[in-house]
Amino acid sequence: xxxxxxxxxxxxxxxxxxxxxxxxxxxxxxxxxxxxxxxxxxxxxxxxxxxxxxxxxxxxxxxxxxxxxxxxxxxxxxxxxxxxxxxxxxxxxxxxxxxxxxxxxxxxxxxxxxxxxxxxxxxxxxxxxxxxxxxxxxx
Numbered sequence: 001x002x003x004x005x006x007x008x009x010x011x012x013x014x015x016x017x018x019x020x021x022x023x024x025x026x027x028x029x030x031x032x033x034x035x036x037x038x039x040x041x042x043x044x045x046x047x048x049x050x051x052x053x054x055x056x057x058x059x060x061x062x063x064x065x066x067x068x069x070x071x072x073x074x075x076x077x078x079x080x081x082x083x084x085x086x087x088x089x090x091x092x093x094x095x096x097x098x099x100x101x102x103x104x105x106x107x108x109x110x111x112x113x114x115x116x117x118x119x120x121x122x123x124x125x126x127x128x129x130x131x132x133x134x135x136x137x138x139x
Contacts, residue, residue: 001062002069004031009070019072020079021054050083052076053102083110094119100126100134 008027011017029043042049054074055063066072087093087110095117097104104122111117126134 001059002066004028005063005066005072006070009066009072012072018078019074020082021051021074021076022048022079022082024054024074025049025051048082048086050079050106051103052079052106056102080106080110083107084113087111088113090114092119093117096121096123098123100124100132100136104134104136 004027008017008019008024012019017023025039026043026049029037029039029041029049032040034040039049041047054060054076063072063074083106093111093114093116095107095111097107097120100122104124108117120138122138124134126132126136128135128137
């Protein structure tokens with residue numbers, strides 16, 4: 001990933017590109033060139049993939065390491081605005097959420113602007129009694 005982040009930084013400076021987690025994932029799909037990758041198919045079919053917690057885990061570790069070499073900036077708020085605009089314009093909205101936490105919170109918050117989703121399926125082990133977002137009821 002470091003060579004890719006180096007190239008993305010050059011594009012950020014030269015072409016004034018504003019990177020977001022969605023654009024980073026789109027770039028991964030373009031560069032990976034592997035039909036076994038979901039990011040590859042999302043890139044090929046222009047399906048946006050939003051990841052508000054892109055810095056949580058291995059990618060975040062590589063971004064941290066990269067930060068000593070250049071100042072690649074990834075704008076989280078731009079993706080929040082984009083997903084909220086998509087939700088606000090939707091005639092119908094649904095969510096299939098595997099797990100919970102940040103992704104669940106992110107997609108449901110985007111749909112607040114249209115008074116919630118019309119359909120939802122939650123698959124997780126969170127308990128309502130814990131008071132966690134993961135275990136929150138759909139109602």
